[in-house]
Amino acid sequence: MNGVHDMGGMDGFGKVEPEPNEPVFHAAWEGRVMAMVRAMGAQGAFNIDASRFAREALPPEVYLSSSYYKKWLLALERHLAALGMAGQDEVAAGHALRDGAPLKRGKFEVGDVERIMVRGSFGRDAAAPAMFKPGDRVRAKNINPATHTRLPRYVRGHSGIVERINGCHVFPDSAAHGLGENPQWLYTVVFESRELWGDDADPTLKVSIEAFEPYLERVS
Amino acid sequence: MAHDHHDHHHHDHDHSELSETELRVRALETVLTEKGYVDPAALDAIVEAYQTKIGPRNGARVVAKAWTDPAFKQALLDDASKAIATLGHVSRVGDHLIAVENTPSRHNMVVCTLCSCYPWEMLGLPPVWYKASPYRSRAVKDPRGVLADFGVTLPKDTEIRVWDSTAETRFLVLPMRPAGTEGWSEEQLAGIVTRDSMIGTGLPKVEPKAAS
Numbered sequence: 001m002n003g004v005h006d007m008g009g010m011d012g013f014g015k016v017e018p019e020p021n022e023p024v025f026h027a028a029w030e031g032r033v034m035a036m037v038r039a040m041g042a043q044g045a046f047n048i049d050a051s052r053f054a055r056e057a058l059p060p061e062v063y064l065s066s067s068y069y070k071k072w073l074l075a076l077e078r079h080l081a082a083l084g085m086a087g088q089d090e091v092a093a094g095h096a097l098r099d100g101a102p103l104k105r106g107k108f109e110v111g112d113v114e115r116i117m118v119r120g121s122f123g124r125d126a127a128a129p130a131m132f133k134p135g136d137r138v139r140a141k142n143i144n145p146a147t148h149t150r151l152p153r154y155v156r157g158h159s160g161i162v163e164r165i166n167g168c169h170v171f172p173d174s175a176a177h178g179l180g181e182n183p184q185w186l187y188t189v190v191f192e193s194r195e196l197w198g199d200d201a202d203p204t205l206k207v208s209i210e211a212f213e214p215y216l217e218r219v220s
Numbered sequence: 221m222a223h224d225h226h227d228h229h230h231h232d233h234d235h236s237e238l239s240e241t242e243l244r245v246r247a248l249e250t251v252l253t254e255k256g257y258v259d260p261a262a263l264d265a266i267v268e269a270y271q272t273k274i275g276p277r278n279g280a281r282v283v284a285k286a287w288t289d290p291a292f293k294q295a296l297l298d299d300a301s302k303a304i305a306t307l308g309h310v311s312r313v314g315d316h317l318i319a320v321e322n323t324p325s326r327h328n329m330v331v332c333t334l335c336s337c338y339p340w341e342m343l344g345l346p347p348v349w350y351k352a353s354p355y356r357s358r359a360v361k362d363p364r365g366v367l368a369d370f371g372v373t374l375p376k377d378t379e380i381r382v383w384d385s386t387a388e389t390r391f392l393v394l395p396m397r398p399a400g401t402e403g404w405s406e407e408q409l410a411g412i413v414t415r416d417s418m419i420g421t422g423l424p425k426v427e428p429k430a431a432s
Contacts, residue, residue, distance in 0.1 A: 006334055008384065010361045012351040016349050016352075016355045016370070016421075017352075017354070017369070018421075019349070024271050024345055029245040032245050032263060034267070035262075035263035035266040035361055036249060036252060039263060056335075068336070068348065068352070073241065074243060080252075086248065086251045086255070093247075094247040100255045109259045109262050117269060117312065118341065118343065119340070119398075120314065121314060121315040123315055123316070132402065145404070150334060151386070154360065156332070169387060169388060186387050189383075193293040194404075202362070202364060203307075204381070205363060205379075205382065207382045207384060210386045210389050211387075
């Protein structure tokens with residue numbers, strides 16, 4: 001979706017402000033939110049793509065004005081309500097008021113923690129050979145789905161070079177919406193700065209994205 | 221239980237908003253616990269792991285190893301997930317990790333413009349600035365301006381390569397080993413590899429005391 005989350009190349013957000021000796025969490029609740037999202041995801045309430053889409057779908061003014069873990073909390077609440085797992089009325093009451101939809105892999109217990117410390121693999125068997133190879137010139141398609149996509153706006157319509165093939169991976173555009181893993185070839189595609197930002201761009205800059213095959217078309 | 225009500229660091233939230241958020245988080249956790257979805261002790265364990273076990277120290281050990289062992293460095297650049305798996309003493313790592321090497325002619329920088337993708341297993345949870353709008357918006361258009369915010373200036377003709385983490389591949393920058401570190405042990409070297417140097421917004425720094 002063309003949301004405010006897709007912010008590559010936007011101006012006006014100001015300076016980057018690193019915080020010296022930053023703590024892992026700025027408040028205890030941030031850690032609880034992170035842990036709840038990880039735990040519910042691990043047990044099959046949602047996959048990582050659906051979880052990202054829930055955050056992208058927050059109202060733009062909320063997205064931009066909320067801290068990072070506040071966004072995670074708001075998206076988690078909405079997501080769990082939509083899944084029939086925890087209603088907003090229950091959160092308001094501070095207690096369960098009814099049974100929730102079952103969790104695919106059951107309760108998240110202490111014994112499950114070790115398993116989620118290593119990221120799952122997103123590589124899958126390919127149904128067809130890769131369409132592109134390193135060195136090929138490709139264009140990022142001009143697509144504007146209202147649903148989840150990982151093709152950022154700033155590259156759409158622009159041409160770049162395939163640099164690497166990174167295997168065949170779960171396709172977020174499908175997986176986020178319960179449409180299955182629909183594995184697709186994944187490439188690193190490099191763009192010259194002037195192709196993206198025009199003649200005034202820093203000529204020493206090159207930007208790459210990780211692009212799924214359906215995002216790309218050949219430039220002949 | 222890790223449910224401390226009072227937060228030691230108020231940052232720039234106002235207190236009433238913070239309290240409201242805390243109450244909501246507690247309420248949600250209570251609901252999920254009562255419904256049998258989560259064991260709060262398991263949530264404690266996740267939080268604790270990210271506070272104590274999984275952080276930039278993991279990545280720093282990998283970098284230090286690459287600086288001292290050319291065969292490992294080559295293996296790391298060929299397939300970082302596979303190479304790191306051979307180092308039993310470093311954090312376990314999932315698939316799709318890619319190490320990118322800084323050289324005198326090329327500097328690498330990693331961003332996730334769409335959210336906050338970051339190599340958690342190597343660097344821990346990302347800092348606030350990495351997840352915030354200024355970095356996500358500017359890194360792909362004005363990386364030299366971003367580097368200036370970090371006090372880093374690169375030679376004018378150095379190529380800057382920005383990697384936007386738009387899929388489940390993850391990137392670890394292999395910084396250049398600073399001069400003046402000849403003969404250092406891996407442990408000494410790991411001590412100068414900062415988190416930011418592995419994201420590409422900083423450079424390893426040799427403090428005089430690090431050599432002692």
